[in-house]
Amino acid sequence: MPGFLPRSPRLLALAPALWLAGCGGPDVIAYRVPKEPEIPPELASAAASTPEAPAAGALVWQSPAAWEAKALTAMRRGSYAIRGPDGGEADFSIIAFPGAAGGLLENINRWRQQVSLPPFSPAQLNEHIRHLDVGPLHFDLVDFAGPLDGELTRITGAVLSHRGESWFFKLMGPDEVVRAAHADFMGLIHSTRPRS
Amino acid sequence: MTFAEIRRAFIRFFISLRVTIVLLALSIVLVFWGTLAQVHLGIWGVQDKFFRSFVVLGTIPKTDIPVPLFPGGYFLGGLLLINLVASHLYRFRFTWDKAGIQLTHFGLILLLVGELVTSLFQEEYQLRLDENQARNYAESFRQNELVIIDTTDPEWDDVVAIPEPFLARRRDVQHPALPFRVVTRYHLPNANLGLQDPAAPRDFGVPNYANRGLGPQVLVTPLRVTHKENERNLPAAYVELHAPEGPIGTWLVSPMLVQPQTFEYRGRSYRLALRFSREYKPFSLTLKELRHDIYPGSNIPKNFSSLVRLQSADGRDDFEALIFMNNPLRHRGLTYYQYQMDSVSGFSVLQVVRNPGWTIPYIACVLMSLGLTWQFGRHLLGFIARRRTTVA
Numbered sequence: 356m357p358g359f360l361p362r363s364p365r366l367l368a369l370a371p372a373l374w375l376a377g378c379g380g381p382d383v384i385a386y387r388v389p390k391e392p393e394i395p396p397e398l399a400s401a402a403a404s405t406p407e408a409p410a411a412g413a414l415v416w417q418s419p420a421a422w423e424a425k426a427l428t429a430m431r432r433g434s435y436a437i438r439g440p441d442g443g444e445a446d447f448s449i450i451a452f453p454g455a456a457g458g459l460l461e462n463i464n465r466w467r468q469q470v471s472l473p474p475f476s477p478a479q480l481n482e483h484i485r486h487l488d489v490g491p492l493h494f495d496l497v498d499f500a501g502p503l504d505g506e507l508t509r510i511t512g513a514v515l516s517h518r519g520e521s522w523f524f525k526l527m528g529p530d531e532v533v534r535a536a537h538a539d540f541m542g543l544i545h546s547t548r549p550r551s
Numbered sequence: 552m553t554f555a556e557i558r559r560a561f562i563r564f565f566i567s568l569r570v571t572i573v574l575l576a577l578s579i580v581l582v583f584w585g586t587l588a589q590v591h592l593g594i595w596g597v598q599d600k601f602f603r604s605f606v607v608l609g610t611i612p613k614t615d616i617p618v619p620l621f622p623g624g625y626f627l628g629g630l631l632l633i634n635l636v637a638s639h640l641y642r643f644r645f646t647w648d649k650a651g652i653q654l655t656h657f658g659l660i661l662l663l664v665g666e667l668v669t670s671l672f673q674e675e676y677q678l679r680l681d682e683n684q685a686r687n688y689a690e691s692f693r694q695n696e697l698v699i700i701d702t703t704d705p706e707w708d709d710v711v712a713i714p715e716p717f718l719a720r721r722r723d724v725q726h727p728a729l730p731f732r733v734v735t736r737y738h739l740p741n742a743n744l745g746l747q748d749p750a751a752p753r754d755f756g757v758p759n760y761a762n763r764g765l766g767p768q769v770l771v772t773p774l775r776v777t778h779k780e781n782e783r784n785l786p787a788a789y790v791e792l793h794a795p796e797g798p799i800g801t802w803l804v805s806p807m808l809v810q811p812q813t814f815e816y817r818g819r820s821y822r823l824a825l826r827f828s829r830e831y832k833p834f835s836l837t838l839k840e841l842r843h844d845i846y847p848g849s850n851i852p853k854n855f856s857s858l859v860r861l862q863s864a865d866g867r868d869d870f871e872a873l874i875f876m877n878n879p880l881r882h883r884g885l886t887y888y889q890y891q892m893d894s895v896s897g898f899s900v901l902q903v904v905r906n907p908g909w910t911i912p913y914i915a916c917v918l919m920s921l922g923l924t925w926q927f928g929r930h931l932l933g934f935i936a937r938r939r940t941t942v943a
Contacts, residue, residue, distance in 0.1 A: 381714040385728040387707050388831060453807035454743060461745065
C-alpha cells in the first residue's frame with residue numbers, strides 16, 4: 356500500500372513509547388486510618404483471650420454447665436474439656452473455616468482417620484449421616500468409634516455451613532466419656548443460633 | 552529529513568482515509584475475536600486483554616513468555632481518535648452541506664473519548680454492611696492487596712498496602728514505613744484452603760512454606776482462575792518478612808483467612824492480611840435498617856431497601872438516606888446502588904460506582920443523531936425540491 360506507511364521508519368519508534376505509557380498499575384501506598392470502631396465478629400472470636408467467651412463469630416451457643424472451657428486458639432472458636440467419672444477426658448472443639456474447607460466427605464474421612472477407621476465412600480457417607488435443622492441452620496451429624504492406640508475412641512461431630520464458613524463441632528475422646536456427653540452435645544447443637 | 556518533512560509525514564499519515572479504513576477493519580476483527588474469547592475469559596478478562604490494552608498479548612505455548620498478537624483497543628481507538636481529529640483539522644472545511652457529517656464525526660470522537668475517560672477513571676467497589684455497622688471504605692470486586700498494619704497506636708492503624716500484582720510477579724517490597732522487607736515465596740491467583748491433617752500425605756496442594764500464624768495448619772490447593780462475572784478469584788500467597796538481622800517468619804495470607812495474624816517486632820505490633828483492596832472515603836455509612844419485602848402469600852421479592860446514615864469526618868454531612876432499586880444514593884461523585892442483601896443474616900451489600908464520564912455517551916449519541924438527521928434531512932429536502940422542479 357504505497358503511501359500508507361510514514362516515509363521515515365523513525366516515526367514508528369513512537370508506537371512502543373505509546374504502549375509503555377499505558378503500562379504500570381497501582382503502587383504500594385501507606386496511609387493512616389482510625390481503628391475500626393467495631394471489631395468484626397470473626398476477629399472478636401479469635402482475639403478473645405478469655406475461655407468463657409460465649410459468642411464466637413457468627414454463631415452463639417449455650418455450653419453445658421459441666422463442660423470446662425479451655426483457652427481459645429486462632430483456629431478454635433470454642434474449646435471445652437469434658438471429664439468422665441473414671442478420669443477419662445474428652446475434647447470438644449468448634450472450628451470455623453472459610454469456604455468448603457475441602458468438602459464434607461474429606462473432612463469426615465479426616466475424622467475417621469483420626470480414630471483409625473477406613474474412609475467412607477460418598478455412598479457410605481450418605482447412609483451414615485444424619486441431618487438436623489435448628490432454626491435456619493442445617494447440621495450434618497456423624498458418630499463413629501474406632502480403635503486408637505488400643506483404646507476405643509469415639510467422635511461425635513456436626514458440620515454446618517454458615518455465611519461462607521464451614522463450622523466443625525467435634526466431640527472426641529474415650530468411648531464411654533463421649534457416650535455420656537452425647538445429650539449435652541445435642542443440647543449445645545440445639546442451642547446454636549446465628550449471632551443476632 | 553528536516554523537521555518540516557517529519558511534520559508533513561505525520562500529518563499525511565494521520566489524515567489518511569486508508570488509515571481510517573485499516574483501523575476500522577482491525578477494530579472489527581478485534582471486536583469479533585474479543586466476543587469469541589468472552590466464552591473463556593468472561594467480560595472482565597476480555598476487557599483487560601483486548602480492549603483496555605495497547606497490545607493483545609499471548610504466550611508461547613508451554614511457556615509464560617508473552618508475545619504480541621494484535622493491536623489492542625487503546626492502540627486502535629487512540630489512532631482512530633487522532634485520525635478523526637487530524638482529518639477534521641486538516642481536511643474538512645465547514646459548510647452547511649457537510650455540517651451533519653461533521654457533527655456525526657464529533658459525536659464519534661466524543662464516544663471514543665468517553666470510553667477512554669470511563670476506562671481510566673471509573674471506580675467500582677462494593678460496600679458490605681451488617682446492621683448498625685459503620686464503614687468508611689468500600690472494597691474492590693476484583694482487586695486484592697496485601698496489607699501490613701502497624702496496630703501499636705491505640706487509636707490509629709498505620710497501613711502499608713501492597714497490590715496483589717507485586718505478589719504475583721514476586722517483586723520484593725522494601726517500603727520506608729516498614730522496618731522489614733516483604734518477599735513473596737509463592738503466589739496462587741486462585742486457591743482453596745482446607746484444614747491440614749498432619750497425618751495426611753502432601754501429594755496434593757502446594758508446598759507449605761508457612762512457619763508463623765495460621766499457615767502451618769492450612770492446606771492450600773490451586774484452583775483454576777475464573778473469569779465468570781458472578782465469581783471471583785481468591786488468591787493465596789506465602790509471604791516472608793526479612794529484617795536486617797534475618798527472616799522474621801513466613802505467613803500464609805488469603806482473603807479466605809478472616810482470623811487476624813499478628814506478630815511483634817522491635818516492640819511494635821503488626822497484623823498482616825491479604826484482603827479485598829479498599830478505597831477509604833472521608834465519610835462513613837451506617838446501616839440503620841434493611842428491608843426485604845415480599846408479595847403476600849409468595850416468596851417473590853417486592854422490595855429490597857437499605858436505610859443508611861451518612862456522616863462525614865469533618866461533621867458537615869450527617870443525614871439518612873433510603874437506598875432501593877432504581878433509587879441510589881449519590882454523594883460526592885459516588886453512586887451507591889442496592890446490590891445484594893441477606894435479611895436473615897442481617898447484612899446488605901451496596902455497589903459503589905464513580906464514573907465521571909457517564910454522561911459522555913449520551914451526549915455523543917444525541918450529537919450523532921442530530922448530525923445524521925441534519926444530513927439526511929437536507930438531502931431529502933433537496934431531493935424533494937429537485938423533483939418538484941422536474942415535475943413542474
